[in-house]
Amino acid sequence: MNKILKIGAAIFAIAVCGIIIETGIVNSNYAKKVTDSVDKYEKKIAEIEKSLENDKKKDDNEDQENVLIANEYQIKDTTKISDAYKNGNDEGLDDNEKETLKLASDILKDIIKDDMSDFDKEKEIYKWIINNVPHGSGTAEEVATPLGVMKGKKAVCVGYATTFRLLANMVGIECKVMHDTGLGHSWDLCKLEDDWYITDCYMDAEGAPYASFNMTDRQAREGHDWDSRLFPKAEGTKYSYAIMNAKNVDDALKISKKIAKENNKEDNIFYLSYVVKQNDKKNTYKTNYILTGIQSRMGYESAEISSFKFGDSTYFIFAKKKPYDEGMDGNQTDTTFDAEKYDKILDKNFGKVESYDDTDSYDGAVG
Incomplete structure (x- = not known):
């Protein structure tokens, strides 16, 4: 009899015993025996429920890292390689x-x-990956494995995630590969000291550097979706890049001034923090209005x-986007395009663009 049937049988027994006691069918001595039996069944139910819960946790946590992404790219375990590096012994490894x-x-x-902290090591690994590995296509072995990525210098998300994990594990940093609920994207989860942080090298390799480096759950949720039951919570702040580098602003109007000033610099990203009380x-409306306008x-x-x-x-993250490379597929900017000419035609036929007074268009975390 499986566990579910056992629970059902126990519940039925309790119900029958309750009816017997309530209707006074038996004497008090027998009723005591029945009550003892009920207590025994209740304890058994509790044990079975706990066992079922543990089984579920085991199933949920069973190798959630090494899954198939986009029905094409298998995340492969690299523990043997990182262990070989730490032990100084490559016996047992195959040629690849x-x-x-x-x-x-x-x-x-x-x-x-040698004198680097774990955070500094993690940062150097991240920098090497986003500076040396652009997005690219190819076979799964070429773009989704650390070997293919390090040799060919191109990757899909799985290649970025597994290469980052391997290098981090090799230097003693605990690192896991996360994935979204639809198994269409993957990224990393690193542990520094006692806290976890989320990093997505794929997003930053052709985006703004550090925009997706050492994120908290809340920050990562702005662009990622995952089953929170499967992975540790990323709630660390000590090494959260956005929180570490945020410049405090004490007035909503100063947000626009700060962004205008920083936009003229060569940096691709900067961070601001502003207190908006619940x-x-x-103040929430004013802040949203300003950000939407910018x-x-x-x-x-x-x-x-x-x-x-x-x-x-x-915390506000202002990230400049990299311009499209020459010959790159996609919508490229045409510097000879006369936008004003076409705007006049569109305005004449359809009316002018409405003012941006709908603050709901800014989908931020303010308020």
């Missing part, structure tokens, strides 16, 4: 694993120093403003 170990060891030799509707004027093609809440503060 040995080549992977050699390439990864050479990279770490160039970028990692239920402060007036985004509307700059356009999503050149920059993007995102935000997330932490405590009483809202």
